[in-house]
Every structure is written in structure tokens, then in C-alpha cells.
Amino acid sequence: MEFRGSVAVVTGAAGGIGAALGERFHDAGATVVLSDRAGADVQTIAARLNARRPDSAHVVIADISTEHENERLVHEARRIAGRIDLFFANAGVAMGTDLSASETEWNTSFDVNVHAHRWAAKYLLPDWLAAGRGYFASTASAAGVLAQIGSAPYSVTKHAAVAFAEWLSITYGSRGLRVSCLCPQGVNTAMLRGGDRPAENSAINPNAGNVVRAAGAVLEPHEVADAVHDAIVAERFFVFPHPEVADYMKLKATEHERWLGGMRKLQRRVFGV
Ligand SMILES: NC(=O)c1ccc[n+]([C@@H]2O[C@H](COP(=O)([O-])OP(=O)(O)OC[C@H]3O[C@@H](n4cnc5c(N)ncnc54)[C@H](O)[C@@H]3O)[C@@H](O)[C@H]2O)c1
Numbered sequence: 001m002e003f004r005g006s007v008a009v010v011t012g013a014a015g016g017i018g019a020a021l022g023e024r025f026h027d028a029g030a031t032v033v034l035s036d037r038a039g040a041d042v043q044t045i046a047a048r049l050n051a052r053r054p055d056s057a058h059v060v061i062a063d064i065s066t067e068h069e070n071e072r073l074v075h076e077a078r079r080i081a082g083r084i085d086l087f088f089a090n091a092g093v094a095m096g097t098d099l100s101a102s103e104t105e106w107n108t109s110f111d112v113n114v115h116a117h118r119w120a121a122k123y124l125l126p127d128w129l130a131a132g133r134g135y136f137a138s139t140a141s142a143a144g145v146l147a148q149i150g151s152a153p154y155s156v157t158k159h160a161a162v163a164f165a166e167w168l169s170i171t172y173g174s175r176g177l178r179v180s181c182l183c184p185q186g187v188n189t190a191m192l193r194g195g196d197r198p199a200e201n202s203a204i205n206p207n208a209g210n211v212v213r214a215a216g217a218v219l220e221p222h223e224v225a226d227a228v229h230d231a232i233v234a235e236r237f238f239v240f241p242h243p244e245v246a247d248y249m250k251l252k253a254t255e256h257e258r259w260l261g262g263m264r265k266l267q268r269r270v271f272g273v
Helices: 016-027 043-052 067-081 103-131 152-175 208-215 221-233 244-254 256-271
Strands: 007-011 031-036 057-061 086-089 134-139 177-182
Touching: 007 016, 007 067, 016 031, 016 043, 016 086, 016 221, 031 043, 031 067, 043 057, 057 067, 067 103, 086 103, 103 134, 103 152, 103 177, 134 152, 134 221, 152 177, 177 221, 208 256, 244 256
Parallel strands: 007 031, 007 086, 031 057, 086 134, 134 177
Antiparallel strands: none
16 A cells, blocks of 8 residues: 555544554655544644644544444545545553453443444445455454453454454455554553553553563554554555564464463463462
């Protein structure tokens, strides 16, 4: 894909990985539509980008946890920017721990981490299939191909996000759709730090950050955005900013019992049980 002259929509763009993605795509020459929910300051980033290149960054406020808001986001972005070449479903929540996770935590995790992707795709695909081209990308997580120690809802919904992205690629790849799926380990964002997280985006558990830090290096959002940019230019499905994730996947596929044993060891190291 060629970023120069394209239109890219990014959700969860007020901070962290989403803000870095918006800025990286903009640097590469795209017009960007930055989206986040009410109360998240996405305007400041758009203003900064517009100061560099007038009328090149737009804002659509949308709560992507409902079908209607995804439909509105897609239509608004097309109305403002003329078309959508790349839609990046990046918004996500990390909430819920073990079997005590509430129904609200499970439902919100599915709505934001999974259903939002299919709702957006539902309203993007008709135009893209008619044109014979379109690019859908999503942020899942290394937890989506491995596991999230300490959070059943995060582990399960991120696996579902990977499965949905793969299904899209398999089903529509021959009709011009390109799909990428971002699967990082730790990234230095509000979600990992926990402290400045909005109230309903509650902590996986107090040890969540420790789990991720114990698993490997914590990258900066701009490093992740560089990896995403390169993968999209190359039209590669998986984006692994932490390359060891691909090695862990191989181990999981070929020596599953050993992989499970290693994960239990990590669980004991972080939680003591
Ligand atoms: N930080 C990490 O270590 C890490 C690792 C792997 C995957 N991820 C994933 O990266 C993505 C971005 O997270 P981040 O780390 O940048 O954290 P973040 O908390 O900075 O970003 C998440 C964004 O999603 C937005 N969001 C949440 N619910 C929303 C809703 N209903 N409607 C609209 N926007 C909503 C938030 O307002 C926020 O801006 C998430 O999908 C997350 O699961 C993060």
C-alpha cells in the first residue's frame, strides 16, 4: 500500500499506539481521520498535524462499542475525507481478571476488542469490494496469539480479534482486501501504566504491568508505529514489533505442552501461585 495521497482512519487515536499510528501515517503522506470516544483529547493531535499540513487531519468522536457508532464513524470519515483507503481498528480495553470478571467486563471487552472490528468491516466492505481494493488493520496483541496471564477477557477477546482478521483476509483477500493485525507485547502507553486509565477501562489486575514487563522489552508507541508502517507498505498480515512473539508462536504450535509449562512458570513468577 502507498500512504502518500491515501486516507487512513485510526480508532483509539487520542494517545498511545493509536496516536503514534495516526502521526506515522500522516508523516508518510496520508490524510488521517483520528477517532476516539468523547472526553479523549484527539483534537490536540489533529491540530498539531494540521499545523504541519493544512486540512490533513480530521476528528470524528465515536464510541466504537456499538454497531451504530461504527456505522456513523465510517460514514462521517467518508463524508469528510471523500473515501477510506485504510481503516485501523486500534481502540481497545484491558479489563477483567479471572473467573470473577463481571459480565460487564466480558461484554465490554467483546464489544470494543472484537465486535467493533466486525461492525466497522460491515460498513467498509461494500465500497471496498466494489472498488476491488481496501485495507483493514486491527490491533490485537501478543495475547491474541499466545495468552494474557492474569486476564481471561483480554486473552479470549484478543484471540478472537486475530481470528476475525484472519477470516477477513481468507474470505476477501482474493477480491482486493488487504488485512494486517498488530500483535505487540508491552508498549509504554496509558493502558500499560494503568494510572491514567479511564475508570471503566479498569486494570486487568494490579500485576498486569509486571506480567508484561516480565515477558520482555517495553517498546515506545512510535517504534510500534514504524513497524506497522513497514508491514502495511509490504502488505504483511502479522505485525510483530517484538520479534520473539513469532518464536513463541512457533513453540506454541510445535511444543504445546512445553509452551503451557513455560506460561505456568511465568504465572507463578508474577502471582506466586
Ligand atoms: N500497551 C500495551 O502494552 C499493548 C500491548 C498489546 C496490545 N495493545 C493494544 O493496543 C491498543 C491501543 O492501546 P494503548 O496501549 O495505546 O492504550 P491506550 O489506553 O492509550 O489506548 C486505547 C484507546 O482506546 C480508546 N477506547 C477505548 N474504548 C473505546 C470506545 N468504546 N470507543 C472509542 N475509543 C475507545 C481509549 O479512549 C484510548 O484512547 C489496544 O487495542 C490494546 O489492547 C496494547
